[in-house]
Amino acid sequence: MNSHKVPKIVATPPGPKAKKILEEDERFLMQSFVRWYPLVVEKAEGCILTDVDGNEYIDLNAGIAVVSVGHRHPKVIEAIKEQCNRFLHYSLTDFYYNPAVELAKKLSKITPGKFEKKIFFCNSGAEAVEGALKIARGHFKGSRQYIMAYIGAFHGRLFGSMALTSSKPVQRKWFSPLLPGVEHVPYPYCYRCPWRQNYPECGYWCVDFIEDYYFKKYVPPDETACIIFEPIQGEGGYVVPPPEYWGHIRKLCDKYGILMISDEVQAGMGRTGRWFGIEHWNVTPDLIAIAKGIAAGLPLGAVVGRSEIMDLPRGSHASTFGGNPVSCAAASAVIDVIEGEKLLENASKIGEYTMKRFEEFQEKYELIGDVRGKGLMIGVELVKDRRSKEPAVKELNKILLKCFKKGVAVIGAGKSTIRIAPPLTISMELMEKAIDIIGESIGEVEREG
Ligand SMILES: Cc1ncc(COP(=O)(O)O)c(C=O)c1O
Missing domain, CATH: 3.40.640.10 (Type I PLP-dependent aspartate aminotransferase-like (Major domain))
Known part of the structure; x- marks a missing residue:
């Protein structure tokens, strides 16, 4: 997988193969899960996910903080x-x-x-x-x-x-x-x-x-x-x-x-x-x-x-x-x-950079109420209004969906917090791309009102 070309969306997700699996999932699996958006994973390597329709995503979830050293580390x-x-x-x-x-x-x-x-x-x-x-x-x-x-x-x-x-x-x-x-x-x-x-x-x-x-x-x-x-x-x-x-x-x-x-x-x-x-x-x-x-x-x-x-x-x-x-x-x-591979150091370095970028976004976007975290466990809490701190729940869902459609897999935590938890192996290049896409999506949702 070539990380320079990621993310790569070739069929607007969910594509035709994903749709079929979603239907069968609903029919055959108990639906007590959360599920943020219709991502159907086919394979994964390092920090990149490929769905069943061939779309490639930057993975900021790590299978919910699980694949610490990236997918399928040799x-x-x-x-x-x-x-x-x-x-x-x-x-x-x-x-x-x-x-x-x-x-x-x-x-x-x-x-x-x-x-x-x-x-x-x-x-x-x-x-x-x-x-x-x-x-x-x-x-x-x-x-x-x-x-x-x-x-x-x-x-x-x-x-x-x-x-x-x-x-x-x-x-x-x-x-x-x-x-x-x-x-x-x-x-x-x-x-x-x-x-x-x-x-x-x-x-x-x-x-x-x-x-x-x-x-x-x-x-x-x-x-x-x-x-x-x-x-x-x-x-x-x-x-x-x-x-x-x-x-x-x-x-x-x-x-x-x-x-x-x-x-x-x-x-x-x-x-x-x-x-x-x-x-x-x-x-x-x-x-x-x-x-x-x-x-x-x-x-x-x-x-x-x-x-x-x-x-x-x-x-x-x-x-x-x-x-x-x-x-x-x-x-x-x-x-x-x-x-x-000195992944503790990598998590600290990329984490610090990510926090800084989101703090900069906070100056630009009213939606961002709080940026917090340590290493690669980062939360960006969204609020409708900085004074009342009313959680921006709908806005969070819209942002996550936009990110998904643009090729960044990221989910939420709490009521309205973007949860950033990629594999500890993530490179600066991939993280920057993901941050840019999240920032762009926050901006779009803010403008749409
Ligand atoms: C802090 C913490 N403790 C416990 C659990 C439960 O882990 P599991 O889903 O493997 O049972 C989770 C899962 O998200 C967690 O985040």
């Missing part, structure tokens, strides 16, 4: 093939194999904290989150039933993780009762502070609230097992907390002996220009949930934690497919590629 493919030639499966639940041990050693090294760690492998983000919850409650032998989570969070859609998730009512509606013991507090979303405060004059009132109201009025801290959080909220709108926030929460957790679980499913594995999002706050969590970017497209999740906390008794937690050897081999290759 070293990942090679590792997968090698493992396929050995064996595909033999369940860690009852037996042993080296690809899992090798990966566990690598994950121990790249995760924050210089202490001894242990790893639990599963298949997805929701499973990693739920594993972490069980580990936390289990560590206290059931004596601490409460779990603190954040409003606006997304931690998955299974019953345990759904009880934590609170970014849209549709995610929970009809499914109650949920896991008991979960209580939510507001996320430090400074652009839309629930207390209408301004940072830094607020003096971190959102942290005082947790101590002075949440813990003192209704949730006993000595019965709280853990606080689970996304270091940067993903589905909630790519929301970046202020600089000392997680440090304050760490202190609070230490004071009451509460475990801190960083859900790095979206922000981890190099996405933010550091291995894990929480590193931007110089904070070491007790447990980390990982998935998405870990195996560049193969299903894998992991919980990494202090050895003394990862102490569930035999038979209490396991998964038949968790830590599949092919996925583990792919994940080991992903870590090598991120290190070998």
Whole structure:
């Protein structure tokens, strides 16, 4: 694929082949998904997607922050093939194999904290989150039933993780009762502070609230097992907390002996220009949930934690497919590629440039209310009016559709935020083209009114 000629639209999408698949998808698949526009992928390489009608797109989604090292990275493919030639499966639940041990050693090294760690492998983000919850409650032998989570969070859609998730009512509606013991507090979303405060004059009132109201009025801290959080909220709108926030929460957790679980499913594995999002706050969590970017497209999740906390008794937690050897081999290759190709540096460099370009657009386009992010996890929040900050929901959808038709695959987050999360391998040349197309589309939508 020649990246100079991308994007390339040869049949207005959805083209005839795409239309047929869309019809059959609707007929044969349950339609509980989100789906932003009718992109039907046929193949993908690096940062370029080709649809079934031969259109080529710049991929700013990375399969929702999954293909960290780009699509079909040759070293990942090679590792997968090698493992396929050995064996595909033999369940860690009852037996042993080296690809899992090798990966566990690598994950121990790249995760924050210089202490001894242990790893639990599963298949997805929701499973990693739920594993972490069980580990936390289990560590206290059931004596601490409460779990603190954040409003606006997304931690998955299974019953345990759904009880934590609170970014849209549709995610929970009809499914109650949920896991008991979960209580939510507001996320430090400074652009839309629930207390209408301004940072830094607020003096971190959102942290005082947790101590002075949440813990003192209704949730006993000595019965709280853990606080689970996304270091940067993903589905909630790519929301970046202020600089000392997680440090304050760490202190609070230490004071009451509460475990801190960083859900790095979206922000981890190099996405933010550091291995894990929480590193931007110089904070070491007790447990980390990982998935998405870990195996560049193969299903894998992991919980990494202090050895003394990862102490569930035999038979209490396991998964038949968790830590599949092919996925583990792919994940080991992903870590090598991120290190070998200096992708953390690339994410920081391209991310900084992208932020700068969107800040320039913000001066030009009233629609852009806020630009925020770290590395290649960037949110551009759109508002109808900068004073009322009314979310520009329709405008977001129009912009995403225009981008798609022009050959840039990018989606939204929160109510009205453009979510930029390309593979960490993206080149400056491709990113510039994508930024130009997004900027042009914002301008068109603004003019159309
Ligand atoms: C922060 C976070 N946690 C958990 C999940 C759930 O992951 P999965 O869809 O693999 O279950 C997601 C998915 O978007 C996520 O962004």
